[in-house]
Amino acid sequence: MIAPQQILSRLKELPTLSAAVVRLSALARDERSSAADFEKVIRPDPALTANLLRIVNSAYFGLRCRAESVRQAVTLLGLKRTSEVAAAAALAPVIPHRLPGYEVEASSFWLHCVAVAVLSERLSVELDVRCPDLTFTAGLLHDLGKIAIGVFVAGESVEILSWTREGGMAFVAAEREVLGLDHAQVGGTVAQAWNLPPAIVDVARWHHAPGEAPETADRLLVDLVHVADALAHSLGMGTDVGEMSRKVDAGSEARLGIRARRLEHVASESLEQVRELAQQFAPAPGGTR
Amino acid sequence: MSTLTVDISDMKLSAEPNDLIVTYALGSCIAVLVHDPVRVAAGMIHYMLPLSETSPEKAKSKPAMFADTGIPLLFQSMYKLGCRKQDMVVKVTGGGALYDDKGVFCIGKRNYTVLRKMFWKSSVIIAAEDVGGSKSRTARIYVGSGRCTVSSHGEETDL
Numbered sequence: 001m002i003a004p005q006q007i008l009s010r011l012k013e014l015p016t017l018s019a020a021v022v023r024l025s026a027l028a029r030d031e032r033s034s035a036a037d038f039e040k041v042i043r044p045d046p047a048l049t050a051n052l053l054r055i056v057n058s059a060y061f062g063l064r065c066r067a068e069s070v071r072q073a074v075t076l077l078g079l080k081r082t083s084e085v086a087a088a089a090a091l092a093p094v095i096p097h098r099l100p101g102y103e104v105e106a107s108s109f110w111l112h113c114v115a116v117a118v119l120s121e122r123l124s125v126e127l128d129v130r131c132p133d134l135t136f137t138a139g140l141l142h143d144l145g146k147i148a149i150g151v152f153v154a155g156e157s158v159e160i161l162s163w164t165r166e167g168g169m170a171f172v173a174a175e176r177e178v179l180g181l182d183h184a185q186v187g188g189t190v191a192q193a194w195n196l197p198p199a200i201v202d203v204a205r206w207h208h209a210p211g212e213a214p215e216t217a218d219r220l221l222v223d224l225v226h227v228a229d230a231l232a233h234s235l236g237m238g239t240d241v242g243e244m245s246r247k248v249d250a251g252s253e254a255r256l257g258i259r260a261r262r263l264e265h266v267a268s269e270s271l272e273q274v275r276e277l278a279q280q281f282a283p284a285p286g287g288t289r
Numbered sequence: 290m291s292t293l294t295v296d297i298s299d300m301k302l303s304a305e306p307n308d309l310i311v312t313y314a315l316g317s318c319i320a321v322l323v324h325d326p327v328r329v330a331a332g333m334i335h336y337m338l339p340l341s342e343t344s345p346e347k348a349k350s351k352p353a354m355f356a357d358t359g360i361p362l363l364f365q366s367m368y369k370l371g372c373r374k375q376d377m378v379v380k381v382t383g384g385g386a387l388y389d390d391k392g393v394f395c396i397g398k399r400n401y402t403v404l405r406k407m408f409w410k411s412s413v414i415i416a417a418e419d420v421g422g423s424k425s426r427t428a429r430i431y432v433g434s435g436r437c438t439v440s441s442h443g444e445e446t447d448l
Binding site for chain 1: 296297298313314315316317318337338339340343344347351354385386387388389390391392393394395396397399423424425442443
């Protein structure tokens, strides 16, 4: 079992998500914000600026001309989209070379984060439902908890995996059984500690149990990310050692009105976008080895 | 010796005996591994979805995405290398599933059903298979020997 203090002390050792992300998501919700405000926040961070421009110019965002500066990026992409791209640019350097416990390389973990971000948005279009604010960012950051809890999972991986193999238990439930908490609970704590918007905290916390999310959470957003996460793992987009052993929430399927053919259409339409966007940081998509 | 990696919705072939063909992270996707011991050649496809009618445009640009366009392409490509159908040894792995009570996430099962129908219609016999279950797999085929392996959860077994 892990004591909450152990997680909190682990949090202190983690590199933090650039503070710019929090400020940008606030600016994106403020109608008085301008491209100049965004520039003031992003430009002092050269790594963030470089990563942001690389992602902005990927085919996924389909800009009509190349953005050479933060101001151009904001002008071409809009404030909301730029703040989402900034979250992606800020997440990449936080991911460790290899996630202990989940037996997954940084490139595969990144591929999975991007896949869930893209699939969440694509699902909302396919199912003709509202695409909540922060869908892309919440999808991207849903597994933050794995970065913090990985070392603890690694220490107990034999027991956790035996629960999934022999007991037919979902990996996330096995984490709770052995460690006393799971990566989603830890993810909620990490997102809060990093002062991320409540919608992102809720998704990190409830993406494995959307039916248990409180009334204050945007249930549609949690459902979309829950299904996108399951679909990404099912298709092998950054699958780690345990996530095929997972339960899909029947409530989410019913609320979203999902059919198998629609999931397949989403998958076929998203693969190339996911790959293209993921390659902005990773040399090649890999997988669990 | 080269290692040829097959991505999702991708296919690789080789007639170089020292080559290894590998694919990672097979969840609900299926890998078909084909070896011709007479010609000494091998091929592998990692298809993602059962039917090209899901997205005809994608099927044109990426036929290996679907069972019904990718599997025929794999066999035709093997024939182009000089392989003969009667000499080819065909093995199958993947087609995993999540725990889903409503069965909406049945992509793995549908992938396998379509494959069986296609093989039945064209009289292709599956020499060995490791399909289903809630696990992610890595599949390898050694071009020279035709040895096929499947690894999951850190354990490797011969197929």
